[in-house]
Amino acid sequence: MVTSNGLTRIAVDAMGGDHAPAEIVAGVVQAARNGDVQVMLVGDSEQVEAELANHDTSSLPIGAVPSEGAIAEGESPITALRQKPRASILVSTGMVKNGLADGCVTMGSTGAAMAAAAFLLGMMKGIERPALGGPVIGLAPRTVVIDLGANVDGRPAQLLSFAVMGDVFARQFWGVERPRVAMLNVGSEASKGNRQTRETSELLSESRLNFVGNVEANDLASVDVVVCDGFVGNIVMKLTEGLGQGMSDHVRALLEGTLSESEVDKVASSVYELNNVVETVGGGPLLGVNGVSVVGHGRAKADAVEHAIGTAKFAVESGFIAKLNEELPRMTADVEE
């Protein structure tokens, strides 16, 4: 999986995200300098060259791979995939498929990244669509919430697969031995919730997972894996981001004049960052696809890009994909038994 220089190779979509290509390239330079990783910048050659010229990249393991165009947020991913076969996200993902990279990273359209990964890398057995999961609540930094928006009509069997993937995530990324898995619900009693949660809870109870029951939204940090459908997970993530922004502004206004500007800024920024985890600390791997593809926040800046590259590198080196492929059929077997 590694090149002759021994470094893990990550293809990075230089054209995706609100601050592309400048912040993407800056993040890549940081990662190449600090991260023990080889990075291939995939994008419009002229733009990428121009940005690279702003940095001292001599002797850094950075390569450039040309692509044509990018898929914007809001474009239909499927249509765009057909119309822009050389788009940066397709070329990046294609490098993973062809063995030219060990993993890829994008800050661009999540829908496009999922479509590209599903199409080029393929889905794991039993998984219909890629899922998104990871720690999105700064106050619960070691809690995976899954799914975060990819699967908005989650059926119980799908939610079981989310639970399995969250379980592997917590074990591989954080070394949690026996992750506590819970169903996000409106009450802690087993009788609470809707048909989806009750049926899913039954499946989870019968699985090999360490299912601890329901968890309410004000108590997410009490478990390692929070299972929910993508509709609910997306609301959780965006509400947290919105409240973080609002609380940050609120605290700033309250403190103005009582502390120095830099102290006020420190507190306000801390509140913001704690609630905007994906934006500030990078992104997470698409789950259920046969290859490492990390998707970050559109607003990501250089530090977050560097972190996302680190996440991709870790996923590659820890054998995350192989582990998921090993665990998913075991869980499916449980349910079918």
Add this chain to the structure above:
Amino acid sequence: MVTSNGLTRIAVDAMGGDHAPAEIVAGVVQAARNGDVQVMLVGDSEQVEAELANHDTSSLPIGAVPSEGAIAEGESPITALRQKPRASILVSTGMVKNGLADGCVTMGSTGAAMAAAAFLLGMMKGIERPALGGPVIGLAPRTVVIDLGANVDGRPAQLLSFAVMGDVFARQFWGVERPRVAMLNVGSEASKGNRQTRETSELLSESRLNFVGNVEANDLASVDVVVCDGFVGNIVMKLTEGLGQGMSDHVRALLEGTLSESEVDKVASSVYELNNVVETVGGGPLLGVNGVSVVGHGRAKADAVEHAIGTAKFAVESGFIAKLNEELPRMTADVEE
């Protein structure tokens, strides 16, 4: 609707809530002193008398009505209603039914309050179960979120009725002339979401409401009424409460030592309160039942109880129930046309 002394009469469940009866009685005394309202305290006579003895209630319009027992959070409301026919919530709600009170207020079990209201006051035409709605996001203090937990399998026709009730709420309570109604969704585009949201959006588009499309969870303050099923609404409310608690603790820890204790406390409390609206500012009326029944937060203290009594009084005096009964059939007609 009023007594011979001209005051609106509110029956208050003295036994419901974490701080009952002490804080309930304290809140009732405040309301009777400041609120231009007559209050009937419904509860165990000895306990209520003992609490009242701690206050100077001479010349205040406070009465006491005996009840036996209370229905706890977590008890099955339906079973409890049968087994405890003299429970405080049933006696309070019964007073509204019998014309002995114009409205009632409880800080006890929401499920019990809903069951009592549905059973004793009856549902409005076209409504199957009471809904809960109100401003639950302090950063969006003039945005009704509906439903908040009563209806966890909301069908599109139910969600339309939530929208109508939210619309009447915004008009009656806040004087918004033409409330902007939106569907809580995972994206702003009409194609986003699941089957439930797409079907509901269609119904809303065809209604007489000022439907403005989808709203994402980080942007709730941009509209007057946010429609969602009770599962999602409950997650929104509880996540907000949990983040408020966590952020309050976080800010307190960050500020410790930099400001005086009272200043730190002021900022931390403000963050908490802004995210725990129901606990700190009272509660909201059950929607869709034929009578005024206000349900508050279990943790409510005296100020919140006083505020909830004010909300009940306002609902009575503004003719909220009559207005809902007038609007609901109009909207049903739209859909059936």
